[in-house]
Amino acid sequence: MDSEVVVRGYYDAIDAHDYETFEGLLAPDVVHDRPDRTIEGRETLVSFMRDDRPNKATTHEIASVSENGATTVVEGRLLDSDGEELFAFEDEFSIVDGQITSIWTRTR
Structure with a gap:
């Protein structure tokens, strides 16, 4: 699966609260390094x-x-329910066989 399709699907699933699709995009041992924490494992x-x-x-x-x-590097903004920017972000994804294995998030 094309990496752009995977990362766009990742954000679409989060925004739609479609956690079944979201889960399918993640490798079992995915690691998400965020400014506030590191989250390990798909579940x-x-x-x-x-x-x-x-x-x-x-x-x-x-x-x-x-x-x-x-x-795969994604730049964007996180918006609240009123469309106001909460922060800008840059996410770096590693994708293997159509599944996300790691995400590193930086915010601005």
């Missing part, structure tokens, strides 16, 4: 996004998706 990441995120009424506005070697 833990799905649980966090479904149950523990500080604000679930958000959408991701993607500005660009690019390839940087084996990494």
